[in-house]
Amino acid sequence: MYKIAVLPGDGIGPEIVPEAVKVLEVVGRRTGIEFQFTEALVGGVAIDARGQALPPETLDLCRQSDAVLLGAVGGPKWDALPPEERPETAALLPLRKELGLYANLRPAYLFEPLAEASPLKREIVAGTDLIIVRELTGGLYFGPKKREKTDTGEVAYDTMLYSTAEIERIARLAFEIARSRRCHLTSVDKANVLTSSRLWRDTVESLKGEFPEVTLEHMYVDNCAMQLVRRPAQFDVIVTENTFGDILSDQASVLTGSIGMLPSASIGGQVALYEPVHGSAPDIAGQQKANPLATILSAAMMLKYSFKMDGAAAAVEAAVGRVLAQGYRTADIYVPGTSLVGTAEMGALVRREL
Amino acid sequence: MYKIAVLPGDGIGPEIVPEAVKVLEVVGRRTGIEFQFTEALVGGVAIDARGQALPPETLDLCRQSDAVLLGAVGGPKWDALPPEERPETAALLPLRKELGLYANLRPAYLFEPLAEASPLKREIVAGTDLIIVRELTGGLYFGPKKREKTDTGEVAYDTMLYSTAEIERIARLAFEIARSRRCHLTSVDKANVLTSSRLWRDTVESLKGEFPEVTLEHMYVDNCAMQLVRRPAQFDVIVTENTFGDILSDQASVLTGSIGMLPSASIGGQVALYEPVHGSAPDIAGQQKANPLATILSAAMMLKYSFKMDGAAAAVEAAVGRVLAQGYRTADIYVPGTSLVGTAEMGALVRREL
Numbered sequence: 001m002y003k004i005a006v007l008p009g010d011g012i013g014p015e016i017v018p019e020a021v022k023v024l025e026v027v028g029r030r031t032g033i034e035f036q037f038t039e040a041l042v043g044g045v046a047i048d049a050r051g052q053a054l055p056p057e058t059l060d061l062c063r064q065s066d067a068v069l070l071g072a073v074g075g076p077k078w079d080a081l082p083p084e085e086r087p088e089t090a091a092l093l094p095l096r097k098e099l100g101l102y103a104n105l106r107p108a109y110l111f112e113p114l115a116e117a118s119p120l121k122r123e124i125v126a127g128t129d130l131i132i133v134r135e136l137t138g139g140l141y142f143g144p145k146k147r148e149k150t151d152t153g154e155v156a157y158d159t160m161l162y163s164t165a166e167i168e169r170i171a172r173l174a175f176e177i178a179r180s181r182r183c184h185l186t187s188v189d190k191a192n193v194l195t196s197s198r199l200w201r202d203t204v205e206s207l208k209g210e211f212p213e214v215t216l217e218h219m220y221v222d223n224c225a226m227q228l229v230r231r232p233a234q235f236d237v238i239v240t241e242n243t244f245g246d247i248l249s250d251q252a253s254v255l256t257g258s259i260g261m262l263p264s265a266s267i268g269g270q271v272a273l274y275e276p277v278h279g280s281a282p283d284i285a286g287q288q289k290a291n292p293l294a295t296i297l298s299a300a301m302m303l304k305y306s307f308k309m310d311g312a313a314a315a316v317e318a319a320v321g322r323v324l325a326q327g328y329r330t331a332d333i334y335v336p337g338t339s340l341v342g343t344a345e346m347g348a349l350v351r352r353e354l
Numbered sequence: 355m356y357k358i359a360v361l362p363g364d365g366i367g368p369e370i371v372p373e374a375v376k377v378l379e380v381v382g383r384r385t386g387i388e389f390q391f392t393e394a395l396v397g398g399v400a401i402d403a404r405g406q407a408l409p410p411e412t413l414d415l416c417r418q419s420d421a422v423l424l425g426a427v428g429g430p431k432w433d434a435l436p437p438e439e440r441p442e443t444a445a446l447l448p449l450r451k452e453l454g455l456y457a458n459l460r461p462a463y464l465f466e467p468l469a470e471a472s473p474l475k476r477e478i479v480a481g482t483d484l485i486i487v488r489e490l491t492g493g494l495y496f497g498p499k500k501r502e503k504t505d506t507g508e509v510a511y512d513t514m515l516y517s518t519a520e521i522e523r524i525a526r527l528a529f530e531i532a533r534s535r536r537c538h539l540t541s542v543d544k545a546n547v548l549t550s551s552r553l554w555r556d557t558v559e560s561l562k563g564e565f566p567e568v569t570l571e572h573m574y575v576d577n578c579a580m581q582l583v584r585r586p587a588q589f590d591v592i593v594t595e596n597t598f599g600d601i602l603s604d605q606a607s608v609l610t611g612s613i614g615m616l617p618s619a620s621i622g623g624q625v626a627l628y629e630p631v632h633g634s635a636p637d638i639a640g641q642q643k644a645n646p647l648a649t650i651l652s653a654a655m656m657l658k659y660s661f662k663m664d665g666a667a668a669a670v671e672a673a674v675g676r677v678l679a680q681g682y683r684t685a686d687i688y689v690p691g692t693s694l695v696g697t698a699e700m701g702a703l704v705r706r707e708l
């Protein structure tokens with residue numbers, strides 16, 4: 001029996017999360033494994049009900065679970081708050097830090113039938129199948145920061161800080177993932193300018209001997225941002241610092257058609273967290289228009305990374321692929337000639353194919 | 355009379371720079387303004403000849419000139435050096451800092467005939483005409499940095515540090531550029547996470563009143579990386595921190611077809627520096643294959659920003675547009691059905707159209 005904490009959050013969260021839960025229920029029935037789901041508040045709805053984006057009882061539930069499934073947080077209702085108090089920041093950052101989730105995994109995979117929906121030309125995006133491994137609890141996000149008055153105004157700083165140990169654990173994980181895929185690892189840094197990037201590069205390099213099957217390449221972050229647009233299919237696994245990973249993974253997320261397709265896993269602690277890459281899309285909330293596939297594919301990542309149910313994960317991914325091949329589309333990936341379906345309908349189609 | 359320091363540098367530099375110089379000579383003859391060109395060593399060739407990527411006499415020449423035209427630096431010959439000693443880093447960073455070039459201007463403009471060469475679909479890239487204003491002498495590149503041993507390994511850090519004054523001067527410049535264009539300014543930061551970004555945002559916001567014609571929008575850097583691929587035509591002027599600007603401007607540079615088309619200006623000090631965005635392309639050096647248009651367009655930026663010769667700048671840009679419309683292409687932008695030309699030939703075609 002696995003306990004799963006379910007945090008639907010805001011906006012479209014309460015529409016997409018149940019579709020993923022139902023997919024997991026089908027997997028449970030097929031495999032004879034019981035999943036126990038418990039809901040809790042997070043994000044804007046938690047601010048409204050409890051005065052905190054991440055209430056202590058939600059964090060406790062996560063800690064006592066085997067995995068966490070999150071929808072999305074934030075919305076215009078809370079945009080008047082200072083940026084650091086908005087649901088996204090005030091819920092996600094402490095959740096990652098408290099659960100020790102030092103690795104954020106973001107695949108960008110092209111489902112062939114969606115090449116039409118990509119901003120890239122078909123021949124450029126063809127074959128894209130990469131995963132970004134972003135360091136998630138260190139770097140510029142969490143280093144010392146300060147803002148203070150001076151004689152002539154103010155100064156403010158953030159610190160991109162890493163220790164050998166922090167780099168080693170994320171790099172080792174990335175090597176392992178590369179070994180389980182196409183054995184190519186691109187470590188992204190700015191070692192020609194940044195001191196922390198030199199430690200990053202040296203540390204990644206020092207692990208190479210442990211993974212003789214894996215080809216390691218170092219790439220500057222500016223070049224990587226170019227290459228992701230020019231020739232995304234060249235990448236297998238990319239590992240990088242927190243801020244660089246934030247930028248590059250969002251960039252990568254639009255290459256393959258719709259951000260509505262992209263799952264993520266945040267791992268490294270006792271309990272891992274799974275959530276779609278997209279946000280709470282308040283403009284379409286409550287209308288059954290949202291694409292549940294990113295959340296369903298996040299559930300597939302949960303099966304793989306938290307429960308080692310690789311076969312079931314692959315089955316869910318294959319079911320998604322078949323539904324797309326049959327021409328079903330939610331609004332975000334709709335093109336003329338395909339069949340437009342709503343959130344629940346898309347969920348049902350995937351379950352039917354399972 | 356204007357004095358121009360000419361630093362061809364490495365790789366294709368000595369092939370592309372003379373084409374831009376000859377274009378300036380034609381402009382000089384047409385307008386009756388005399389340009390005096392003086393060459394100096396920079397980059398790998400300077401390391402080889404003088405033991406320094408930026409020899410003092412080169413820096414002196416730049417200081418005594420009215421503008422600097424640079425080709426490109428770096429190449430495999432110097433790749434064995436530690437990243438921070440390679441020609442790019444050891445020449446460009448001190449040159450920017452010493453000349454006080456706090457603003458890097460990088461336009462990404464789609465020449466219609468090149469839509470074919472873009473990785474983006476035609477309907478996505480159509481209408482792209484943006485300029486990135488990157489802060490160039492502060493931020494993560496130049497803040498305090500250190501690497502040191504600890505009991506368990508090492509730690510290293512870099513600091514993203516800004517003062518109100520540093521942000522004000524770059525923001526004011528960006529507002530002015532926006533006012534001279536389509537009056538839309540996007541300030542890019544990560545204010546939900548970074549303290550320096552909050553000072554950035556507050557400072558940019560505080561200048562809004564001085565530029566009532568300009569619409570100011572704030573955007574998170576991860577979202578900007580997405581939007582640049584999804585809908586690049588939405589942008590007019592983007593202003594951002596040094597590292598963010600490094601990443602976003604390289605990303606933007608590939609959208610419009612070829613990085614071989616993109617000029618840059620680094621301004622803010624007594625003397626400004628103009629250079630193509632691309633590197634020294636050692637693989638094609640000496641073969642007359644390189645595209646000189648980015649360097650020629652950099653010379654056009656020199657006419658505009660250093661010499662206030664807006665008419666002449668526009669004439670050069672228009673000449674480039676006509677040559678492309680006539681179907682002439684260097685190898686980097688070649689598609690079947692167009693006429694392939696070499697470096698010097700492309701330069702001559704632009705001069706003929708002037």
Ligand SMILES: CC(C)[C@H](C(=O)O)[C@@H](O)C(=O)O
Nearest residue numbers: 088089092093246546547576
């Ligand atoms: C909301 C924000 C704090 C978060 C981040 O920057 O990490 C988001 O952009 C993400 O990538 O998950």
Ligand SMILES: CC(C)[C@H](C(=O)O)[C@@H](O)C(=O)O
Nearest residue numbers: 192193222442443446447600
């Ligand atoms: C070579 C390097 C130091 C430089 C930078 O990062 O500024 C380059 O990438 C650029 O953008 O001009």
